Amino acid sequence: MKVVSTAAAGLGALLLLSACGGGSEGGSGESSDQSAEEAAAFAEESPETIVAEAEKDMKALSSLRMAGSLTNDGQEISLDLALSTAGDCAGDLSLGEDASLELLSVGGETWIKPSAAFWEQFAGPAAAQVTEAAGDKWVAFPGDEADDFADICDLDSLLDEFNSDDSDEKIEVGGTEDVDGQEAVTIESTSDEGDAVTSWVATEDPHHILQVQVDQGDEPGQVTFTDFDAELDLEAPASDEVFDLSTFQPSAPQ
Template sequence: MSADQVVDQIRATMGAVSTVHVAGYAMSDGQKMTLDVSADKNKNCTGTVTTGDTGSIELIHNSAGTWIKPDATYWKNMAAQKGNPQAGDAVAELFKGRWLTGAQDDPDLQGMADVCGVLAGLDEALNEDSTKSSAHKGDYAFVDGARALTVNVTDDSGPSILYPAADEQPYLLRVVNNGSDGGIVDLSDFNKPVDVQAPPADQVIDSGTFQQKVNSA
């Protein structure tokens, strides 16, 4: 097959995928974002996100809302952002193990929810005209023991290498972005159910309550 035909097959295969597990990292505005997330086509997802040195966050997102459970480093950074850095240690201890939620237009929560759109993002990238027109095949490689073809493409984010499975359906096993931002993401667990349930209400705090506690700490 030509490289264009391979991209067509990747697009068709990934377009039919209902769920996926994504693990790896991407650079954004000079910061490294590490992902370990399982998501479905409707952006229901669960997993962990770490951004730079601002801390790690457990994430749950479904149609009812977004919940994040930060580590101590995140709480301390959040306190600093809210203008009360000296409250960081107290806030981190107070909210340890708690889930934070709030309005869906909250920029922190919205940014986390956007992470869950990995399948939609892949579909959009594979449908870009530049991705297909620039494609050319490379050598075979192995991703976690599975043989994969390498396909070099270029889109708006720069040059990338796609690694579709070579000995089965051409599921996309890895994407390496060699553009200015860069990153490596591995994909697995295709079509495996993702159970996304809201955390227990007694473990959840509202972002407004968080702000009040920071101000009084």
Template structure:
């Protein structure tokens, strides 16, 4: 998963657990955002090549939110006045698409790009406004996928690190 110019993170998710492995750029960005840019190099060395995980109710598990994105978009619900409008035809990674512009009750808009031929897969979603602009592009539909937990010697439990920091 790429996060703009701030870096990338590998996300692994099984039914019960999520692991993330941020790259060096993302670690440095997170350290700066938390007000500790001088700690970036030490953090990068400490966590380099390792996956982070945490308890099921940990914020880290929120990284899997994108795994539920399609379900959330397709569920019928009363969103308090949001609207959807047919957009224009185009292409996403060489696949013909049709855009759908979703406008929330707060006026923020998101654009969904759906395959215009064959099965109507969600190809991309993007938001250019608001507090969290970004873009997710989907691919590999119907390709077999096996997700396995990373080796235990490469996993760091966030709650253990947090406990150690608060007692230090």
């Protein structure tokens, strides 16, 4: 389903933009653990050091929660998802103003629970019939469409986007700010194409990226990251709670 692959691509693009590299401006110092002095010292480090520490700590995660909004290929997408490197995830996606869905992925299988507006937007003339047939059940999609939804839950692939090795962006260290009760140092960058990106990196160890904001013309985005390494206790729906879309055959119009 194109809109879902667009969402996954948009997330990947946003995270790739947040992985800043290239030339730099900034100070230097020593950083280590969690004291106030050490956190202050980390905020004075060079951009390369801050980015390298953030990349290392993000890639070491087993799970996180991300929430925010982005625009990709003209599609506005809002999300609130908890994901693990095992490929499990749960949360909500909103596509445009009205279409929305719940997403659940457990043990390599993925289901969604769409709103009626979702079916109206993406199921065409069969929208009313599939809405009635699916009811309030979890929907299992066939083949590649199921893979599109699973891609959003692939935390390993998303974390791989935190890689500054190939970036030509110019970056600099900004000031420190509070992000949901955590002190963070801002990393600001502008690409050759003029895309402005700000990342907020925790000054205390581990140096997780707490928030990313992209000012990219008509495709802006902002995502926050929380619940690092929290356990995801998810269960697959029972068989009688699942509607298999591959078995759905809409009736001909009367």
